[in-house]
Amino acid sequence: MSTITADTARPSSQTLDSNLAKTVRTSRQALGSTNAAEITRTSWEALGSSVVLVVSDTGALAYAREIVERELDGIDRACSRFRGDSDLMRANARGGRPVQVSPLLIEATEVALRAAELTAGDVDPTVGAALELAGYDRDWRLLEHCEHSRPGPAADHDDRSPARREAELSTQPAGLAPRVIATLRAGWQAVELDRERSTLRIPRGVKLDLGATAKAWAADRASRAVSEATGCGVLVSLGGDVSTAGPSPSSGWKIHVADDHRSSPDAPGQTVTICSGGLATSSTTVRRWRHEGGTMHHIIDPSTGVPAQEVWRTVSVAALDCTDANIAATAAIVRGEDAPRWLAGLNLPARLVRADGQLLKVGSWPQGGELR
Numbered sequence: 001m002s003t004i005t006a007d008t009a010r011p012s013s014q015t016l017d018s019n020l021a022k023t024v025r026t027s028r029q030a031l032g033s034t035n036a037a038e039i040t041r042t043s044w045e046a047l048g049s050s051v052v053l054v055v056s057d058t059g060a061l062a063y064a065r066e067i068v069e070r071e072l073d074g075i076d077r078a079c080s081r082f083r084g085d086s087d088l089m090r091a092n093a094r095g096g097r098p099v100q101v102s103p104l105l106i107e108a109t110e111v112a113l114r115a116a117e118l119t120a121g122d123v124d125p126t127v128g129a130a131l132e133l134a135g136y137d138r139d140w141r142l143l144e145h146c147e148h149s150r151p152g153p154a155a156d157h158d159d160r161s162p163a164r165r166e167a168e169l170s171t172q173p174a175g176l177a178p179r180v181i182a183t184l185r186a187g188w189q190a191v192e193l194d195r196e197r198s199t200l201r202i203p204r205g206v207k208l209d210l211g212a213t214a215k216a217w218a219a220d221r222a223s224r225a226v227s228e229a230t231g232c233g234v235l236v237s238l239g240g241d242v243s244t245a246g247p248s249p250s251s252g253w254k255i256h257v258a259d260d261h262r263s264s265p266d267a268p269g270q271t272v273t274i275c276s277g278g279l280a281t282s283s284t285t286v287r288r289w290r291h292e293g294g295t296m297h298h299i300i301d302p303s304t305g306v307p308a309q310e311v312w313r314t315v316s317v318a319a320l321d322c323t324d325a326n327i328a329a330t331a332a333i334v335r336g337e338d339a340p341r342w343l344a345g346l347n348l349p350a351r352l353v354r355a356d357g358q359l360l361k362v363g364s365w366p367q368g369g370e371l372r
Contacts, residue, residue: 016327016328016348038057038249039054039055039056039058039233039249040055040061041053041055041061042061042065046069046072046238047072047075047076047080047214047239048082049238050237050238050239051238052235052237053068053235053236053237054234054235055226055232055233056232056233056247056248056249057230060232063230064230064232067222067225067226068222068226071218071221071225072218072222072238074104075104075214075218077102078102079104079108079214081207081209081211087099087101087102087104087200088101088105088208091105091200091208092202092207092208095202095204095205095206095207096201096204097201098192098197098199098200099200099201100197100199101198101199103195105200106193106198106200108210108214108217109125109193109208110193110195111213111214111217112125112208112210112212112213113193115212115213115327115330115331116188118327119327119334121188121302121303122301122334123212123327123330123331124188124300124302125188125191125208125209125210125212125213126187126188126191126202126206126207126208126209126302127209127300127302187203212326213323213326215239215241216238216241216278216322216323216325216326217323219237219238219241219242219243219278219322220243220322220323222236222238223235223236223243223244223245223322224243224245226245226246227245232247233245233248235253237255240280240281240283241280241281241322241325241326242278242279242280242322243278243322244274244277244278245276248276252275253274253275254272255271255272255274255279256270257270257271257272257281258281259285259313259314259353268370268371268372269371270351270369270370271369271371272318272366272369274318277318277320277321277322277325278319278320278321278322278323278324278325278326279316279318279319279322279325280317280319280325280328280329281314281316282314282315282316282329282330282332283315284307284308284310284313299330299333299334301334302334308333308336309336310355311333311336311339311354311355312332312333312336312339312352312353312354312355313354313355314351314352314353315329315332315333315339315350315351315352315353316329316350316352317348317349317350318350318365319348325348328343328346332350339352340352340360343362343363344362344363348362348363349363349364349365350363350365
């Protein structure tokens with residue numbers, strides 16, 4: 001059975017964590033199919049996505065679920081872009097003015113701004129307005145029933161210069177009105193946090209969206225909270241973003257990696273085993289919808305303000321925790337052809353799937369075990 005190894009030197013705080021104090025192995029068995037006497041699982045829906053909870057102590061499952069539900073409810077109340085009573089909605093509505101918010105939103109915003117800094121702005125929380133312009137203006141459970149499309153080409157890639165994209169007045173044939181094209185520029189550097197006063201100031205005209213980091217961060221918080229409270233090993237998956245904490249089963253935690261995290265273990269993809277840390281998958285194939293005649297997806301390229309060009313339809317990354325794995329996977333979608341070299345430079349094992357289905361493995365990610 002092949003094993004993923006990685007540099008175990010502690011990384012700088014300014015780089016993504018690639019300190020993998022774990023192994024990642026290929027396996028043809030499904031999540032939780034071994035050590036049946038030791039581990040048990042449950043699943044439900046929250047934060048507009050699926051939740052899977054697996055614990056190594058059957059007797060701890062009910063209490064563990066209470067802990068996870070409490071964590072997710074708090075994060076939803078603080079960070080949701082779709083519920084009117086959330087702290088984030090209040091802050092977005094008062095653009096340009098400091099707003100007192102919960103410590104949880106302060107921490108979530110710090111995580112998002114760190115992601116922007118580490119990726120040179122490729123994972124940027126200030127793309128909320130761009131998501132709305134692309135039609136992602138409601139909870140996904142409502143959006144997917146509104147002109148939702150099957151997988152297909154996303155919005156046409158726009159290779160004009162940023163200056164030309166910002167505002168362009170193009171000459172049209174006689175009788176047609178001039179065409180003005182505008183995009184909203186992101187501004188993560190201008191977001192102001194005051195931890196001491198617990199205030200957040202979002203620039204006027206900018207809307208914060210924490211979707212690129214909040215679920216993975218929530219998975220990390222939930223898995224740690226369960227492990228600390230119960231002492232057992234735990235795996236929490238939120239929409240396919242997987243975090244583990246505590247002692248792992250003797251055979252490790254088995255995770256099926258595919259375009260759609262809801263796929264069964266025998267669906268096309270690869271099942272791998274991790275012993276600790278996190279594994280995250282970013283994909284353009286699931287959260288897609290039709291808007292104004294085009295097919296959109298939810299990963300915005302901040303440099304263009306539109307859905308990222310689909311060089312890779314799915315990227316999976318393993319890292320020290322789920323948050324950093326997700327930051328790297330999302331940035332890889334945005335970076336396109338530069339992604340493999342960037343991931344390799346960070347010593348992050350990764351599995352990338354091109355839009356046409358071709359596979360590329362980076363670092364010590366296993367080469368075999370693919371189901372097609």
